[in-house]
Amino acid sequence: MSKPTVALIGRPNVGKSTLFNRLVGGRNAIVSDRAGTTRDRHFGDGTWNGRDFWVVDTGGLVPYSDETMDKAIREQVERAVDQADVVVLVVDGKDGINPIDGDIAQRLRTSGRQVVLAVNKLDELPEREARFQFFELGLGEPWPVSAATGKGSGDLLDEMVRLMPEMDDTVDESEIRIAVVGRPNAGKSSLINKLLGEERLVVTPIAGTTRDSIDSQLRYDGHLLTFVDTAGLRRHAKVDDTLEFYSNIRTERSIDRADVCILVVDAERGLHNQDLRIANKAWDKGCAVIILVNKWDLIPEKDANTAKRGEEQLIEKAPFLEFVPFLYGSALTGQRIRKIHDMIIEIAESRKVRVATAEVNRVLQALLERAAPPQKAGEEVKLLYATQIESAPPTFAIVSNRPDAIPESYQRYLIRGFRKAWGFDGSPLRLKLNRRGER
Numbered sequence: 347m348s349k350p351t352v353a354l355i356g357r358p359n360v361g362k363s364t365l366f367n368r369l370v371g372g373r374n375a376i377v378s379d380r381a382g383t384t385r386d387r388h389f390g391d392g393t394w395n396g397r398d399f400w401v402v403d404t405g406g407l408v409p410y411s412d413e414t415m416d417k418a419i420r421e422q423v424e425r426a427v428d429q430a431d432v433v434v435l436v437v438d439g440k441d442g443i444n445p446i447d448g449d450i451a452q453r454l455r456t457s458g459r460q461v462v463l464a465v466n467k468l469d470e471l472p473e474r475e476a477r478f479q480f481f482e483l484g485l486g487e488p489w490p491v492s493a494a495t496g497k498g499s500g501d502l503l504d505e506m507v508r509l510m511p512e513m514d515d516t517v518d519e520s521e522i523r524i525a526v527v528g529r530p531n532a533g534k535s536s537l538i539n540k541l542l543g544e545e546r547l548v549v550t551p552i553a554g555t556t557r558d559s560i561d562s563q564l565r566y567d568g569h570l571l572t573f574v575d576t577a578g579l580r581r582h583a584k585v586d587d588t589l590e591f592y593s594n595i596r597t598e599r600s601i602d603r604a605d606v607c608i609l610v611v612d613a614e615r616g617l618h619n620q621d622l623r624i625a626n627k628a629w630d631k632g633c634a635v636i637i638l639v640n641k642w643d644l645i646p647e648k649d650a651n652t653a654k655r656g657e658e659q660l661i662e663k664a665p666f667l668e669f670v671p672f673l674y675g676s677a678l679t680g681q682r683i684r685k686i687h688d689m690i691i692e693i694a695e696s697r698k699v700r701v702a703t704a705e706v707n708r709v710l711q712a713l714l715e716r717a718a719p720p721q722k723a724g725e726e727v728k729l730l731y732a733t734q735i736e737s738a739p740p741t742f743a744i745v746s747n748r749p750d751a752i753p754e755s756y757q758r759y760l761i762r763g764f765r766k767a768w769g770f771d772g773s774p775l776r777l778k779l780n781r782r783g784e785r
């Protein structure tokens with residue numbers, strides 16, 4: 347990454363995610379009064395006084411806890427500090443100094459990182475005097491701030507930018523955004539960790555460990571791949587927890603912003619209706635789709651035709667899956683996983699292909715000669731000409747004298763013909779039928 351990185355750390359429920367949202371100018375992190383809401387490192391873009399930087403929100407740090415989740419979060423915070431250029435220790439100005447604050451401060455003093463001490467929840471001027479007690483932490487000037495209202499955030503940002511190292515201005519390659527989606531505990535975080543080559547996301551056997559959408563970036567073969575690990579999508583009828591409800595919303599927003607969606611399916615549980623709903627949602631949004639059947643190594647009885655038979659059954663339920671690549675592997679062992687990088691790039695580039703109008707009409711004419719549109723009583727149905735009007739996903743407009751008389755079966759015939767001519771594997775291809783004179 348060419349931009350400096352700022353990591354927000356601190357004990358649970360001091361307002362790190364609220365401050366994160368304030369610094370990146372949006373509501374990218376889930377905020378809740380429940381301690382421990384943030385579990386992974388959460389990346390966002392920040393800009394101040396002409397400087398661009400990454401902001402990393404981390405889980406609440408509990409230094410000496412032996413709880414599985416606390417230990418996993420602790421490892422993630424340590425990685426965030428190791429990779430940060432500036433560390434912001436967030437403390438609660440209303441609670442005063444907590445022993446955990448002192449322990450974290452002691453570790454930061456020997457970390458070799460530039461550290462800013464942010465005293466949060468000081469909304470009113472008299473309360474800002476409470477910041478002085480935090481000099482005791484030995485981290486220099488305590489900066490008073492109210493993440494909720496924005497008071498003091500400008501001064502805090504000034505100090506953060508002052509401590510940032512100068513970075514080389516480099517032009518990033520075109521970014522490909524990949525949303526990794528699926529039901530809870532299918533192995534999404536394990537997949538991204540394997541693709542990134544490091545344990546960047548919290549992975550535990552507890553279903554639903556990931557609650558937010560987490561961005562992780564990797565440069566590969568001249569491309570910038572941004573992987574978004576999402577919370578496992580459940581049916582809305584089964585979401586009775588407010589926090590999980592917002593996690594589902596963030597997942598759906600991640601699909602909206604993605605170029606490619608990797609649907610991770612647990613091979614042992616099979617591809618269920620909810621998986622099909624997720625894939626269909628991504629397809630309808632215009633995303634390219636890859637289906638990774640994870641934990642394939644755990645299927646004891648299989649032969650060369652097992653996968654093919656399974657795909658044929660799925661295509662009967664959801665015909666669009668005929669155009670979606672399936673990959674069978676294991677995020678845990680890495681079996682066949684490395685193929686995904688090249689597959690993502692190939693599919694993303696194909697999704698953006700532009701076909702010249704003359705070529706579109708040449709292929710359309712060949713399809714018409716092979717099979718004319720069905721004729722109904724009245725005026726003859728004619729397809730006059732066609733052109734590509736959009737890419738990503740590829741969208742073609744066909745002008746007809748009677749567009750309403752062209753049945754879906756014939757539209758599918760045309761789509762198959764266009765795919766045979768130009769590929770677009772893994773990507774939805776859309777037709778827009780217009781009457782002459784319409785736009």
